[in-house]
Amino acid sequence: MKAVGLIVEYNPFHNGHAYHLQAAKDATKAEIVIAVMSGNFLQRGEPALVSKWQRTRMALLNGVDIVFELPYQFAVQKAETFANGAVSILDATGCDFLCFGSESGDISLFHRTIDYLELEKKAFDEKVKQFVTTGVSYPKALSLAFQQLTDSRMYLDLSKPNNILGIEYIKAIKKLKSSLQPITITRKNADYHDDHFASATIASATSIRKALFTTENDNSLIEQYVPEHTSQLLEEYYHYYSDFHQWENYWGFLQFRLLQSSPYELKEIYEIEEGIENRLIAAAIESQNFKEFMEKIKTKRYTWTRLQRMCTHILTNARKTEMTANTEKATYLRLLGMTQKGKEYLNKRKAHFSLPLVSKLSSFKEKEISLDIKAARIYSFGVPNHLRLEMVKKEFQQPPIYLD
């Protein structure tokens, strides 16, 4: 029984994801689809629209067989660490393929680009450094340097976020000496960051979220872009919690933490350095909401995503010591859900998994999982007060979602 692995956020699951899932199965002839999914906070430093449990249901109802959680310490990270965590989880399950979407769609370009970056590391790093000193962000410097050094027809475009992720996935496979075979599929239409609808059936998750927030859960606008199950599960969630999760729900708590902290304490939080701590505190005193706050702290030097990740780490109190303890490889497999077929696969294979399988939080006492627990607790501050405790407790009591 061949298995293909996907690395996802499903925020929310939409037609583009369904297309990618089917294409991954077609390309690999795999019978089992394993998804490694970010938990309640995402790589862009944002709370997920709906909880990881609801997003797991979306995944299972749309063709994924097994969902593992990408632990917080890998999920809310730059591409390299994100890839290390996700790939190490797929590798630990003995998965055969890793199939990722990319702007390029040509796996040979990935290999050639990685080879170039290894061979010409010194010249490339030099060039990146030059661009960084002009004041641009690191990702921008990276793509500018590469563009200047290479022929664009022969290599990847490093200004595209999914190309960058793909490179990191393949590098992680190499580092782990994993037998995972990387496959890439061209992304359909929508750019990652597009915030408007550009096609009849495929739209970016960003544009779907935007529509949901501006219309206050009027699903008619998004129905053509998401499977019916997604639409139902979103509606169900909204109905129960009267809201989706977004940064503004957490603003008061972030502001509170910033106003009670000294710059010295803030520097214990992951990614807080170079004096940004003073800037954050000063901006918190002047901002009525998260958007205002972000606009105040934004500079050319830091990407919006990196700043949002900092804010997430302050919110969850993710410290340098915790976040840097292990950035190379996951240490557990947190099972969020499975179909009947997924369960069969697990039963057959789990004895050979190279990492412990965690089905219930209460039975896993390792220190590494404490960040996921904190993240789940803090995520609950985005729902109305009277539902908060119930959500916190659910994290401990919820068995993996099972779809038979």
Added chain:
Amino acid sequence: MKAVGLIVEYNPFHNGHAYHLQAAKDATKAEIVIAVMSGNFLQRGEPALVSKWQRTRMALLNGVDIVFELPYQFAVQKAETFANGAVSILDATGCDFLCFGSESGDISLFHRTIDYLELEKKAFDEKVKQFVTTGVSYPKALSLAFQQLTDSRMYLDLSKPNNILGIEYIKAIKKLKSSLQPITITRKNADYHDDHFASATIASATSIRKALFTTENDNSLIEQYVPEHTSQLLEEYYHYYSDFHQWENYWGFLQFRLLQSSPYELKEIYEIEEGIENRLIAAAIESQNFKEFMEKIKTKRYTWTRLQRMCTHILTNARKTEMTANTEKATYLRLLGMTQKGKEYLNKRKAHFSLPLVSKLSSFKEKEISLDIKAARIYSFGVPNHLRLEMVKKEFQQPPIYLD
């Protein structure tokens, strides 16, 4: 120009306070009344009903000439440290008398009790220790030990909180070798903690606050117990902020901080020790509101007041290192308000003050005041979101209240 000093919270200023103020003037023939008043958080570990600025107005309109703030690091403290701070401020201004209310009303009993406690320190401490091991709180052990050792007709009743405070005031005067002359006046009727109305015109602040909270600012219930100015100032505040401050307003933020903290981090907070940190986190996960939370953490060992002070310190992030840096003596005089007469007194005397006079926060950069700044910022999380920033900024811009 003789001055009499009072140590107050005015939460809010009521007829009992007016009576005490007049009695202090009568007893000392002082022309000037100087009050040292707790800021936004009080000795019982609670947010003040209304801000220190509004309470300063109450004081000035009712006969106080000068109001100094008792810094957070002394205000939210056990009796001894509270007294050290307050007495050192009065001493620094060259004030002549300290007049405090007490259950006893007989200053000679205070002196005799203090002498006894000094002479019989060893026997007394031994006895207190015995009672502590039975599991009762420290204050309770203290009064039980004293009761067992002494003849109650000759000495103070140490179960009365104002007797305890009085003892600490006099001890502080001795330690400072201050020329302040202590005077005590019997408290009228109401017990400190009484929560019901027991007289026609005098009621405890506790009962007044209770009436305000249960009637949602229907002042008719409290009018007979407070001067007209208090009633007006309370109404004005409530009208502007749509609320008074109470612990429940801050519950979400306390819960947030407890759920994002590790026990190890909590132990950096002042007064958090002996494993109470684990108990606090566990209770926070189970409590819908502050009252529920307090009932969960209450034990015989800790008084309600001490637990509330812990909660206040967690809320303001007051760390052991900050709170214990100096517990003997204030290091600045923060002027909150003055009448015309108060101003004349200040102009005449301030050159001889033994501590720096702080009229505006922006002009005082010493590290010691950072706790007061944090406390003011955090206090603003008790008002509606859209008024929060305005309140935070006010702390920096507000000159002392001046009543001419």
